[in-house]
Amino acid sequence: MDDARLDAMFSGVIGQEYQTLKLICPLAAKMSQLVGESLQQIVSTLPSEQPFSVIDLGGGTGITTLAILMAGESVNVVSVDCEATMQNQAKHSLRKWTGQGRLSFDGRDALNVLKDIATASIDCVASAYTLHNFLDKYRAEVISEIYRVLKPGGQFINGDRYGLDDISTHTRMIQNEVSGYFKALIEINKLDVLEHWIVHLFSDESENHVMRETFSLQQLQQAGFKDVFLSKRCEVNVLVVAVK
Numbered sequence: 504m505d506d507a508r509l510d511a512m513f514s515g516v517i518g519q520e521y522q523t524l525k526l527i528c529p530l531a532a533k534m535s536q537l538v539g540e541s542l543q544q545i546v547s548t549l550p551s552e553q554p555f556s557v558i559d560l561g562g563g564t565g566i567t568t569l570a571i572l573m574a575g576e577s578v579n580v581v582s583v584d585c586e587a588t589m590q591n592q593a594k595h596s597l598r599k600w601t602g603q604g605r606l607s608f609d610g611r612d613a614l615n616v617l618k619d620i621a622t623a624s625i626d627c628v629a630s631a632y633t634l635h636n637f638l639d640k641y642r643a644e645v646i647s648e649i650y651r652v653l654k655p656g657g658q659f660i661n662g663d664r665y666g667l668d669d670i671s672t673h674t675r676m677i678q679n680e681v682s683g684y685f686k687a688l689i690e691i692n693k694l695d696v697l698e699h700w701i702v703h704l705f706s707d708e709s710e711n712h713v714m715r716e717t718f719s720l721q722q723l724q725q726a727g728f729k730d731v732f733l734s735k736r737c738e739v740n741v742l743v744v745a746v747k
Protein backbone atom coordinates (compact mmCIF):
# COMPACT_ATOMS: atom_id res chain seq x y z
CA MET A 504 0.00 0.00 0.00
CA ASP A 505 1.43 3.44 -0.85
CA ASP A 506 1.96 6.07 1.88
CA ALA A 507 -1.11 8.15 0.98
CA ARG A 508 -3.49 5.15 1.11
CA LEU A 509 -1.90 3.91 4.31
CA ASP A 510 -2.34 7.36 5.86
CA ALA A 511 -5.99 7.49 4.81
CA MET A 512 -6.58 4.03 6.27
CA PHE A 513 -4.94 4.89 9.60
CA SER A 514 -6.73 8.26 9.84
CA GLY A 515 -10.02 6.55 9.09
CA VAL A 516 -9.62 3.95 11.83
CA ILE A 517 -7.62 5.77 14.49
CA GLY A 518 -9.00 9.24 13.78
CA GLN A 519 -7.64 12.51 15.11
CA GLU A 520 -5.13 10.76 17.36
CA TYR A 521 -3.16 9.53 14.35
CA GLN A 522 -3.15 12.94 12.65
CA THR A 523 -1.92 14.61 15.85
CA LEU A 524 0.87 12.06 16.30
CA LYS A 525 1.92 12.55 12.68
CA LEU A 526 2.10 16.28 13.24
CA ILE A 527 4.08 16.17 16.47
CA CYS A 528 6.22 13.14 15.89
CA PRO A 529 5.92 11.86 12.31
CA LEU A 530 8.69 9.32 12.85
CA ALA A 531 6.76 7.65 15.68
CA ALA A 532 3.83 7.04 13.34
CA LYS A 533 6.26 5.77 10.69
CA MET A 534 7.78 3.25 13.15
CA SER A 535 4.45 1.46 13.61
CA GLN A 536 4.17 1.13 9.85
CA LEU A 537 7.69 -0.28 9.60
CA VAL A 538 6.83 -2.86 12.27
CA GLY A 539 3.74 -3.82 10.23
CA GLU A 540 5.73 -4.07 6.98
CA SER A 541 8.41 -6.20 8.61
CA LEU A 542 5.74 -8.55 9.91
CA GLN A 543 4.06 -8.67 6.50
CA GLN A 544 7.31 -9.94 4.98
CA ILE A 545 7.29 -12.90 7.38
CA VAL A 546 3.58 -13.67 7.09
CA SER A 547 3.58 -13.51 3.28
CA THR A 548 5.98 -16.49 3.16
CA LEU A 549 3.67 -18.70 5.26
CA PRO A 550 0.57 -20.68 4.22
CA SER A 551 -2.43 -18.32 4.52
CA GLU A 552 -4.37 -20.76 6.72
CA GLN A 553 -1.56 -21.00 9.30
CA PRO A 554 -2.49 -18.83 12.32
CA PHE A 555 0.26 -16.40 13.33
CA SER A 556 0.31 -15.17 16.94
CA VAL A 557 1.58 -11.70 17.83
CA ILE A 558 1.87 -9.95 21.19
CA ASP A 559 1.92 -6.15 20.78
CA LEU A 560 3.62 -4.59 23.81
CA GLY A 561 2.33 -1.07 24.53
CA GLY A 562 -0.39 -1.04 21.90
CA GLY A 563 -1.45 2.46 22.99
CA THR A 564 -4.32 3.96 21.00
CA GLY A 565 -4.06 1.19 18.41
CA ILE A 566 -1.74 2.59 15.72
CA THR A 567 0.81 -0.22 16.05
CA THR A 568 -1.87 -2.85 16.61
CA LEU A 569 -3.60 -1.80 13.39
CA ALA A 570 -0.32 -1.96 11.45
CA ILE A 571 0.17 -5.50 12.81
CA LEU A 572 -3.36 -6.57 11.88
CA MET A 573 -2.81 -5.24 8.36
CA ALA A 574 0.16 -7.59 7.92
CA GLY A 575 -2.13 -10.47 6.98
CA GLU A 576 -5.45 -12.18 7.65
CA SER A 577 -3.75 -15.02 9.53
CA VAL A 578 -2.38 -12.65 12.17
CA ASN A 579 -3.97 -12.80 15.65
CA VAL A 580 -2.94 -10.12 18.12
CA VAL A 581 -3.00 -9.56 21.86
CA SER A 582 -2.59 -5.82 22.38
CA VAL A 583 -1.05 -5.11 25.79
CA ASP A 584 -1.19 -1.72 27.47
CA CYS A 585 -1.37 -0.85 31.17
CA GLU A 586 -2.91 2.60 30.57
CA ALA A 587 -6.68 2.18 30.37
CA THR A 588 -7.25 5.58 28.68
CA MET A 589 -4.95 4.59 25.83
CA GLN A 590 -6.23 1.05 25.52
CA ASN A 591 -9.89 2.11 25.61
CA GLN A 592 -9.32 4.20 22.47
CA ALA A 593 -7.79 1.17 20.73
CA LYS A 594 -10.69 -1.01 21.89
CA HIS A 595 -13.12 1.41 20.28
CA SER A 596 -11.18 2.04 17.03
CA LEU A 597 -10.32 -1.61 16.43
CA ARG A 598 -13.65 -3.22 17.49
CA LYS A 599 -14.08 -4.65 13.97
CA TRP A 600 -11.05 -6.92 14.46
CA THR A 601 -12.09 -7.86 18.01
CA GLY A 602 -15.43 -8.89 16.52
CA GLN A 603 -13.63 -11.07 13.97
CA GLY A 604 -11.82 -12.85 16.83
CA ARG A 605 -8.40 -11.69 15.61
CA LEU A 606 -7.74 -9.18 18.39
CA SER A 607 -7.89 -9.21 22.17
CA PHE A 608 -6.65 -6.82 24.82
CA ASP A 609 -4.73 -7.22 28.06
CA GLY A 610 -4.62 -4.25 30.42
CA ARG A 611 -1.80 -5.50 32.62
CA ASP A 612 1.82 -4.40 32.41
CA ALA A 613 4.06 -6.01 29.79
CA LEU A 614 6.22 -8.05 32.17
CA ASN A 615 3.30 -9.61 34.01
CA VAL A 616 1.58 -10.49 30.74
CA LEU A 617 4.73 -12.11 29.35
CA LYS A 618 5.33 -14.08 32.58
CA ASP A 619 1.93 -15.73 32.15
CA ILE A 620 2.64 -16.91 28.57
CA ALA A 621 3.88 -20.45 27.93
CA THR A 622 7.48 -20.92 26.80
CA ALA A 623 8.06 -21.10 23.01
CA SER A 624 4.39 -20.47 22.20
CA ILE A 625 4.35 -17.15 20.28
CA ASP A 626 5.33 -16.42 16.65
CA CYS A 627 6.21 -12.76 17.12
CA VAL A 628 6.47 -10.10 19.81
CA ALA A 629 6.08 -6.68 18.22
CA SER A 630 6.27 -3.21 19.68
CA ALA A 631 6.62 0.43 18.72
CA TYR A 632 7.71 3.30 20.89
CA THR A 633 7.17 1.44 24.13
CA LEU A 634 10.41 -0.15 25.37
CA HIS A 635 12.24 3.18 25.57
CA ASN A 636 9.74 4.16 28.28
CA PHE A 637 10.83 1.27 30.50
CA LEU A 638 13.42 1.60 33.25
CA ASP A 639 16.55 -0.31 32.21
CA LYS A 640 16.18 -3.09 34.84
CA TYR A 641 12.52 -3.70 33.96
CA ARG A 642 13.41 -3.68 30.23
CA ALA A 643 16.11 -6.33 30.76
CA GLU A 644 13.52 -8.61 32.40
CA VAL A 645 11.04 -7.95 29.58
CA ILE A 646 13.66 -8.88 26.96
CA SER A 647 14.43 -12.20 28.69
CA GLU A 648 10.73 -12.95 28.81
CA ILE A 649 10.24 -12.02 25.14
CA TYR A 650 12.98 -14.50 24.24
CA ARG A 651 11.41 -17.20 26.41
CA VAL A 652 7.87 -16.91 24.98
CA LEU A 653 8.95 -16.89 21.31
CA LYS A 654 8.94 -20.11 19.30
CA PRO A 655 12.33 -21.10 17.84
CA GLY A 656 12.74 -18.89 14.75
CA GLY A 657 10.20 -16.44 16.19
CA GLN A 658 10.97 -12.74 15.94
CA PHE A 659 10.98 -9.72 18.18
CA ILE A 660 10.26 -6.65 16.03
CA ASN A 661 10.68 -3.28 17.70
CA GLY A 662 10.39 0.19 16.15
CA ASP A 663 11.73 2.52 18.80
CA ARG A 664 14.15 5.18 19.96
CA TYR A 665 17.67 3.75 20.01
CA GLY A 666 20.26 6.31 21.08
CA LEU A 667 23.35 6.78 18.95
CA ASP A 668 26.63 5.55 20.42
CA ASP A 669 28.16 8.90 19.45
CA ILE A 670 26.74 11.07 22.22
CA SER A 671 27.55 14.41 20.53
CA THR A 672 25.66 13.47 17.34
CA HIS A 673 22.86 12.07 19.49
CA THR A 674 22.58 15.35 21.43
CA ARG A 675 22.39 17.35 18.18
CA MET A 676 19.54 15.14 16.99
CA ILE A 677 17.65 15.62 20.24
CA GLN A 678 18.16 19.40 19.96
CA ASN A 679 16.67 19.29 16.45
CA GLU A 680 13.81 17.20 17.78
CA VAL A 681 13.07 19.81 20.47
CA SER A 682 13.13 22.59 17.85
CA GLY A 683 10.66 20.55 15.80
CA TYR A 684 8.23 20.25 18.75
CA PHE A 685 8.34 24.01 19.29
CA LYS A 686 7.74 24.72 15.60
CA ALA A 687 4.86 22.27 15.20
CA LEU A 688 3.07 22.95 18.48
CA ILE A 689 3.38 26.72 18.74
CA GLU A 690 1.93 26.95 15.21
CA ILE A 691 -1.24 25.19 16.37
CA ASN A 692 -1.17 26.83 19.81
CA LYS A 693 -0.83 23.58 21.76
CA LEU A 694 1.45 24.79 24.54
CA ASP A 695 0.13 22.21 27.01
CA VAL A 696 1.13 19.39 24.62
CA LEU A 697 4.50 21.08 24.08
CA GLU A 698 5.12 21.10 27.84
CA HIS A 699 4.14 17.43 28.06
CA TRP A 700 6.54 16.39 25.26
CA ILE A 701 9.48 18.34 26.66
CA VAL A 702 8.93 16.91 30.15
CA HIS A 703 8.61 13.42 28.65
CA LEU A 704 11.79 13.87 26.64
CA PHE A 705 13.77 14.38 29.87
CA SER A 706 12.65 10.93 30.95
CA ASP A 707 13.43 9.40 27.53
CA GLU A 708 16.93 10.86 27.61
CA SER A 709 17.74 9.96 31.22
CA GLU A 710 20.54 7.47 31.80
CA ASN A 711 18.24 4.76 33.19
CA HIS A 712 15.95 4.90 30.16
CA VAL A 713 17.97 5.60 27.04
CA MET A 714 18.59 2.54 24.83
CA ARG A 715 22.08 3.11 23.44
CA GLU A 716 22.49 1.24 20.13
CA THR A 717 25.45 -1.09 20.69
CA PHE A 718 24.50 -1.91 24.28
CA SER A 719 20.92 -2.70 23.24
CA LEU A 720 21.89 -5.00 20.39
CA GLN A 721 24.34 -6.84 22.65
CA GLN A 722 21.64 -7.13 25.29
CA LEU A 723 19.42 -8.96 22.79
CA GLN A 724 22.28 -11.30 21.81
CA GLN A 725 23.04 -11.99 25.46
CA ALA A 726 19.38 -12.84 26.03
CA GLY A 727 19.88 -15.61 23.44
CA PHE A 728 18.70 -14.12 20.12
CA LYS A 729 20.82 -15.61 17.35
CA ASP A 730 20.39 -12.87 14.73
CA VAL A 731 19.90 -9.22 15.58
CA PHE A 732 19.43 -6.54 12.90
CA LEU A 733 19.09 -2.79 13.12
CA SER A 734 17.78 -0.90 10.08
CA LYS A 735 15.90 2.17 8.80
CA ARG A 736 17.59 4.60 11.17
CA CYS A 737 15.86 7.93 10.95
CA GLU A 738 17.39 10.26 13.54
CA VAL A 739 17.03 8.42 16.85
CA ASN A 740 14.34 6.08 15.54
CA VAL A 741 15.14 2.62 14.23
CA LEU A 742 13.70 -0.77 13.49
CA VAL A 743 15.27 -3.63 15.41
CA VAL A 744 14.55 -7.25 14.51
CA ALA A 745 15.84 -10.11 16.67
CA VAL A 746 15.40 -13.75 15.66
CA LYS A 747 15.30 -16.57 18.24
Ligand SMILES: C[S@@+](CC[C@H](N)C(=O)[O-])C[C@H]1O[C@@H](n2cnc3c(N)ncnc32)[C@H](O)[C@@H]1O
Pocket residue numbers: 531535560561562563564565566567568583584585586589611612613614630631632633636637
Ligand atom coordinates in the same frame (compact mmCIF):
# COMPACT_ATOMS: atom_id res chain seq x y z
C1 LIG B 1 4.38 6.01 23.21
S1 LIG B 1 3.09 4.87 23.41
C2 LIG B 1 3.18 3.93 21.92
C3 LIG B 1 1.85 3.42 21.49
C4 LIG B 1 1.83 2.70 20.17
N1 LIG B 1 2.66 1.53 20.18
C5 LIG B 1 2.25 3.64 19.05
O1 LIG B 1 3.37 3.53 18.56
O2 LIG B 1 1.44 4.49 18.70
C6 LIG B 1 3.70 3.74 24.64
C7 LIG B 1 2.60 2.90 25.25
O3 LIG B 1 3.18 1.95 26.11
C8 LIG B 1 2.37 1.83 27.26
N2 LIG B 1 3.21 1.30 28.32
C9 LIG B 1 4.23 1.93 28.95
N3 LIG B 1 4.78 1.13 29.87
C10 LIG B 1 4.10 -0.05 29.81
C11 LIG B 1 4.22 -1.29 30.50
N4 LIG B 1 5.14 -1.48 31.44
N5 LIG B 1 3.37 -2.28 30.18
C12 LIG B 1 2.42 -2.11 29.23
N6 LIG B 1 2.27 -0.96 28.54
C13 LIG B 1 3.10 0.05 28.82
C14 LIG B 1 1.85 3.21 27.50
O4 LIG B 1 0.66 3.20 28.27
C15 LIG B 1 1.64 3.73 26.10
O5 LIG B 1 0.33 3.51 25.65
